[in-house]
Amino acid sequence: MNVLNEKLKEVFVSVFPITIIVFILHFTIAPVELYQLLRFIIGAVLIFFGLSVFLLGVDIGVSQIGHLMGSFLVKSNKVLIVGVIGLILGFFISIAEPDLHVLANQVDLVTSGTISKTSILVIVSIGIAVLMTIGLFRIIFNISLQKVFIGMYSLVLIFSLFSLPEYLAIGFDASGATTGAMTVPFILALAVGVSSLKKNGITSEEDSFGLVGITSIGPILSIVLVGLFLKQNKLSEVAVNQMSLSSSVLYPFIQKLPIIMSEIMLAILPLLVVFILYKLIVKDLSKRAFIRILKGLIYAYFGLVIFLLGVNEGFMEVGYIIGYKVASLNGQWIIVIVGFILGLVTVLAEPAVHVLTEQIEDITSGYVQKRIINIALSTGVGFAVALSMLRIVIPGIQLWHYLLPGFSAALLMTFFVPNLFIGIAFDSGGVASGPMTATFILAFSQGAASATQSANVLVDGFGMIAMVALTPLIALQIIGFIYKRKSGKRGI
Amino acid sequence: MDKCPDSREYELFCVIVNHGVGSKIIKFAKQHGISGATVILGKGTIKNHWLEALELFEIRREIVFVVAEKELGYSVMNEIEKKFDLKKPNHGIAFTFSLSNFLGARYCIFTKKVKREIGEKIMYNAVFVVVDKGQAESVIEAANSAGSRGGTIINARGSGIHETETLFSMAIEPEKEIVFIISKSDLTDPIVNKIREELKIDEPGKGIIFVLDVNKTYGLFNTK
Numbered sequence: 001m002n003v004l005n006e007k008l009k010e011v012f013v014s015v016f017p018i019t020i021i022v023f024i025l026h027f028t029i030a031p032v033e034l035y036q037l038l039r040f041i042i043g044a045v046l047i048f049f050g051l052s053v054f055l056l057g058v059d060i061g062v063s064q065i066g067h068l069m070g071s072f073l074v075k076s077n078k079v080l081i082v083g084v085i086g087l088i089l090g091f092f093i094s095i096a097e098p099d100l101h102v103l104a105n106q107v108d109l110v111t112s113g114t115i116s117k118t119s120i121l122v123i124v125s126i127g128i129a130v131l132m133t134i135g136l137f138r139i140i141f142n143i144s145l146q147k148v149f150i151g152m153y154s155l156v157l158i159f160s161l162f163s164l165p166e167y168l169a170i171g172f173d174a175s176g177a178t179t180g181a182m183t184v185p186f187i188l189a190l191a192v193g194v195s196s197l198k199k200n201g202i203t204s205e206e207d208s209f210g211l212v213g214i215t216s217i218g219p220i221l222s223i224v225l226v227g228l229f230l231k232q233n234k235l236s237e238v239a240v241n242q243m244s245l246s247s248s249v250l251y252p253f254i255q256k257l258p259i260i261m262s263e264i265m266l267a268i269l270p271l272l273v274v275f276i277l278y279k280l281i282v283k284d285l286s287k288r289a290f291i292r293i294l295k296g297l298i299y300a301y302f303g304l305v306i307f308l309l310g311v312n313e314g315f316m317e318v319g320y321i322i323g324y325k326v327a328s329l330n331g332q333w334i335i336v337i338v339g340f341i342l343g344l345v346t347v348l349a350e351p352a353v354h355v356l357t358e359q360i361e362d363i364t365s366g367y368v369q370k371r372i373i374n375i376a377l378s379t380g381v382g383f384a385v386a387l388s389m390l391r392i393v394i395p396g397i398q399l400w401h402y403l404l405p406g407f408s409a410a411l412l413m414t415f416f417v418p419n420l421f422i423g424i425a426f427d428s429g430g431v432a433s434g435p436m437t438a439t440f441i442l443a444f445s446q447g448a449a450s451a452t453q454s455a456n457v458l459v460d461g462f463g464m465i466a467m468v469a470l471t472p473l474i475a476l477q478i479i480g481f482i483y484k485r486k487s488g489k490r491g492i
Numbered sequence: 493m494d495k496c497p498d499s500r501e502y503e504l505f506c507v508i509v510n511h512g513v514g515s516k517i518i519k520f521a522k523q524h525g526i527s528g529a530t531v532i533l534g535k536g537t538i539k540n541h542w543l544e545a546l547e548l549f550e551i552r553r554e555i556v557f558v559v560a561e562k563e564l565g566y567s568v569m570n571e572i573e574k575k576f577d578l579k580k581p582n583h584g585i586a587f588t589f590s591l592s593n594f595l596g597a598r599y600c601i602f603t604k605k606v607k608r609e610i611g612e613k614i615m616y617n618a619v620f621v622v623v624d625k626g627q628a629e630s631v632i633e634a635a636n637s638a639g640s641r642g643g644t645i646i647n648a649r650g651s652g653i654h655e656t657e658t659l660f661s662m663a664i665e666p667e668k669e670i671v672f673i674i675s676k677s678d679l680t681d682p683i684v685n686k687i688r689e690e691l692k693i694d695e696p697g698k699g700i701i702f703v704l705d706v707n708k709t710y711g712l713f714n715t716k
Contacts, residue, residue, distance in 0.1 A: 003548050060547050202626040295547045365649040367667040
């Protein structure tokens with residue numbers, strides 16, 4: 001059994017459930033067209049192979065670059081270098097993220113140009129850069145993770161009181177969009193690279209997590225802050241979703257391939273440039289290791305292209321149709337239950353989830369098991385989707401009715417949970433809201449919203465990602481609490 | 493604490509298996525009377541030119557350390573070999589070392605009868621200390637104060653009889669650290685005793701120490 005087999009097996013277990021659920025829905029309450037079903041099957045196969053190859057590439061390439069950079073930053077022993085490189089790195093990996101470009105386009109549309117695409121890109125990337133640097137400094141200067149989270153989220157809360165709620169929703173979505181498939185593994189590995197040099201085993205382990213969590217606050221903070229100054233009228237409503245209308249099975253895949261290839265090329269470029277610069281400047285890397293990491297990047301590139309092709313062309317449309325059909329049924333509770341089940345299975349196929357769980361196992365030497373993290377994440381995201389469906393069905397519920405108590409609870413829980421799990425929980429929030437959620441689940445909720453008279457596609461569509469980013473915080477901290485209660489020695 | 497009867501001998505058993513099997517081995521071993529085990533994560537390789545070109549030669553492994561009384565250990569190892577199919581290729585390997593010293597077990601302290609032959613004096617010992625996560629530094633401090641020149645810390649997980657926990661019916665093994673010290677044989681006893689005192693190894697559940705003989709060392713810097 002080699003690594004590829006191992007990965008294929010692991011990915012199969014995580015892609016299989018969602019495929020089965022869609023099939024069951026197809027044959028019972030939400031039949032889709034045959035060509036859509038065929039596309040879905042092709043999509044599932046592409047996701048299966050793409051994700052396996054991508055994860056392999058992350059192991060061999062992307063994570064290694066993160067470790068190298070992290071150690072390099074610490075060994076430089078200069079605050080200035082950590083600061084400058086942190087800012088540059090954060091800015092470029094964020095601005096190269098394809099999901100962010102899609103979101104920026106949408107925001108440009110719905111604000112009828114008041115917030116241009118470029119300004120969104122720059123605002124969000126500055127937010128990422130600053131918060132990522134703060135996160136790095138936190139590890140180096142031993143500032144407690146809990147304090148940083150409470151401080152940052154309090155700032156978000158204060159700013160959002162004076163800003164339009166739409167900006168908050170856009171901010172959360174931008175946060176989900178920027179912590180994409182390529183950046184999350186890199187940031188995760190960066191944190192490990194920095195903290196692995198710590199002498200104390202416990203803090204070294206705890207500080208390996210939390211950087212993604214801190215970084216993903218960046219876009220929320222920066223957009224809400226900008227919203228303070230742009231006192232704009234209500235946002236206009238434009239249909240966000242563009243569906244391909246062709247009924248051909250293969251054509252959409254072929255048509256989309258070059259687009260995705262160039263997008264991901266852009267996303268991987270900052271990593272490649274950083275890595276080559278590192279090789280040229282630091283020179284402590286053997287030729288063998290250099291080539292190995294380059295091969296890893298190639299794996300990651302093609303894996304991600306294939307994966308995204310499958311998700312975008314195979315899954316998205318089916319998600320929309322299922323959402324629409326189920327929401328049109330009599331009995332509105334059905335959509336809530338279907339939402340719960342889809343949330344449950346979708347998160348397992350999220351690329352960064354695999355990277356995070358593997359890193360958790362590595363760092364804790366297997367003490368925190370993959371399966372337990374997966375169970376918590378699944379349940380969390382299941383609830384997130386179910387609650388979002390509830391919001392579509394019952395017009396009175398607004399996004400902040402969930403977010404305010406949710407984040408308050410998550411922050412309050414940090415007082416009772418081991419530090420390790422605070423980091424893991426806040427990281428998993430950024431991890432869960434990856435490409436699967438941003439396409440399949442988002443399309444599903446947009447479909448559901450457009451079938452419901454009282455719902456607003458825009459308002460209810462945005463904010464979905466915020467929910468998916470919130471519930472894992474609570475679910476994983478509950479796990480942390482259980483671990484704390486259960487560990488300890490008996491019978492001495 | 494009493495000395496062990498001379499008839500007993502302790503051995504260190506190492507089992508290297510695929511990722512994820514370590515916990516099963518611990519569970520199985522405990523059911524057969526072993527009092528605890530420690531696991532570290534490792535990476536193994538496969539020899540195959542095609543896979544090497546594709547950078548697919550690495551595979552995740554787990555290394556299980558068990559210290560057990562010789563007779564009991566051998567019988568359990570035989571069971572493990574059958575149960576986990578170690579005889580088949582790519583299922584894993586196992587090997588043992590004989591220990592010269594073992595502390596921290598519930599009942600007794602084991603010290604091997606000194607039976608050095610003339611002209612074959614063992615110069616160095618390898619001291620392994622398994623403690624709860626976060627205590628490795630105190631171990632190294634204690635060892636250094638007794639004359640050791642350094643140590644290597646390995647992250648691990650493991651469980652003794654006191655600490656099997658289940659979460660959703662899954663066994664959880666707490667995090668550990670293994671400190672690995674190479675010491676001159678005349679310094680071994682002071683180092684081990686110092687660690688014993690500082691970390692209260694003799695109290696149950698505080699960790700274990702075991703000592704192996706080292707045949708040859710390279711790269712050790714001698715200041716004397």
